[in-house]
Amino acid sequence: MEETKVLQRLFRIIPIPEIHTHFSTAVKQCQRCLLHKTRSQVVVGDGTPMTDLMLIGEAPGKEEDEQGIPFVGRAGKLLDKILDYAKIDRQKIYITNSVLCRPPDNRNPLFNEEIMACNNRLMCHIYMVQPKIIVAMGRIALQALLGEEIKGPLGEYIEKNDLKLKIGEYEADIIVTYHPSYLLRQPSKKMDAAKHWDKIKERLKCLSTRL
Numbered sequence: 001m002e003e004t005k006v007l008q009r010l011f012r013i014i015p016i017p018e019i020h021t022h023f024s025t026a027v028k029q030c031q032r033c034l035l036h037k038t039r040s041q042v043v044v045g046d047g048t049p050m051t052d053l054m055l056i057g058e059a060p061g062k063e064e065d066e067q068g069i070p071f072v073g074r075a076g077k078l079l080d081k082i083l084d085y086a087k088i089d090r091q092k093i094y095i096t097n098s099v100l101c102r103p104p105d106n107r108n109p110l111f112n113e114e115i116m117a118c119n120n121r122l123m124c125h126i127y128m129v130q131p132k133i134i135v136a137m138g139r140i141a142l143q144a145l146l147g148e149e150i151k152g153p154l155g156e157y158i159e160k161n162d163l164k165l166k167i168g169e170y171e172a173d174i175i176v177t178y179h180p181s182y183l184l185r186q187p188s189k190k191m192d193a194a195k196h197w198d199k200i201k202e203r204l205k206c207l208s209t210r211l
């Protein structure tokens with residue numbers, strides 16, 4: 001039987017929260033890259049296990065590594081404000097990162113050694129959540145979703161309206177916006193980010209999501 005059919009069958013038989021529990025248990029033991037040596041814990045994700053909107057960030061920072069929850073530090077506080085602006089309930093969506101372990105000194109995760117080492121996990125994660133829309137917050141998240149390094153300006157991808165992620169027969173729209181940490185460094189870009197979130201809201205409405 002084709003692999004996606006097997007997965008679809010499994011998803012009908014096993015309750016989603018149970019699938020998440022098995023997944024989290026496995027992922028928390030991951031040693032696929034060297035980040036496992038310096039992390040305090042694996043920061044799996046936060047929110048509703050099966051939902052129409054999934055946000056992808058970069059990697060856990062210090063607070064996330066300590067608390068085991070993504071986006072709880074400074075960038076997380078700004079993300080909460082952005083979600084308030086967009087009238088999106090954080091608990092009704094799902095948030096995870098391109099890599100689940102904190103890179104030392106908050107450096108960017110390495111493309112081949114860390115982002116791609118965590119990519120099968122990211123694809124499984126997305127397949128479990130089954131979002132209609134995936135928001136790539138920043139360049140690292142977009143690279144993880146496309147599985148390729150992006151050298152050109154992120155703006156080109158932000159403008160696109162037809163970015164998709166396909167896994168077998170499953171398909172989701174990808175919408176790109178700035179990472180909250182970038183907005184902390186470049187507050188003048190917040191107006192642009194507001195427009196990205198207006199677009200996300202509009203798309204959620206078009207796709208008749210329940211958020």
Ligand code: URA
Pocket residue numbers: 057058059060061064069070071072073075076097181
């Ligand atoms: N930045 C991220 O990309 N993810 C987090 O969880 C926190 C900060």
